[in-house]
Amino acid sequence: xxxxxxxxxxxxxxxxxxxxxxxxxxxxxxxxxxxxxxxxxxxxxxxxxxxxxxxxxxxxxxxxxxxxxxxxxxxxxxxxxxxxxxxxxxxxxxxxxxxxxxxxxxxxxxxxxxxxxxxxxxxxxxxxxxxxxxxxxxxxxxxxxxxxxxxxxxxxxxx
Numbered sequence: 001x002x003x004x005x006x007x008x009x010x011x012x013x014x015x016x017x018x019x020x021x022x023x024x025x026x027x028x029x030x031x032x033x034x035x036x037x038x039x040x041x042x043x044x045x046x047x048x049x050x051x052x053x054x055x056x057x058x059x060x061x062x063x064x065x066x067x068x069x070x071x072x073x074x075x076x077x078x079x080x081x082x083x084x085x086x087x088x089x090x091x092x093x094x095x096x097x098x099x100x101x102x103x104x105x106x107x108x109x110x111x112x113x114x115x116x117x118x119x120x121x122x123x124x125x126x127x128x129x130x131x132x133x134x135x136x137x138x139x140x141x142x143x144x145x146x147x148x149x150x151x152x153x154x155x156x157x158x159x
Contacts, residue, residue, distance in 0.1 A: 012073045037080040049076035053087045063093050106141040
């Protein structure tokens with residue numbers, strides 16, 4: 001029988017996460033206030049926030065929220081609450097990820113990138129950026145996102 005690791009539970013705060021040290025193997029520390037919220041510490045000392053969930057179907061999953069050097073514990077906790085709320089409404093993050101892989105680059109530009117850039121950049125700058133993206137990546141516009149990878153872009157760039 002496999003020996004279970006003792007559960008580590010603390011209130012995950014900025015100070016508490018900073019005090020976590022690396023060990024010989026990865027380990028996870030759960031938050032004692034928000035169920036499913038945790039931080040994983042690797043032997044290299046990388047600390048990453050996650051939220052675990054269980055769907056009504058019984059399937060379990062885990063969503064990465066970000067590394068501790070980029071996201072504070074408080075922000076990660078808010079993100080975890082948001083993700084858990086989405087799950088409660090019936091949204092499955094794994095299903096959304098699978099659907100996005102089937103989306104083409106053209107659909108991604110139209111449905112995701114264009115609304116974002118128009119909201120976060122000046123109108124002229126946003127439209128110019130969209131025009132450049134569409135002309136620069138015209139060979140890739142009808143490919144599914146799941147088929148796009150760094151090697152393919154590097155090969156295209158060097159030809």
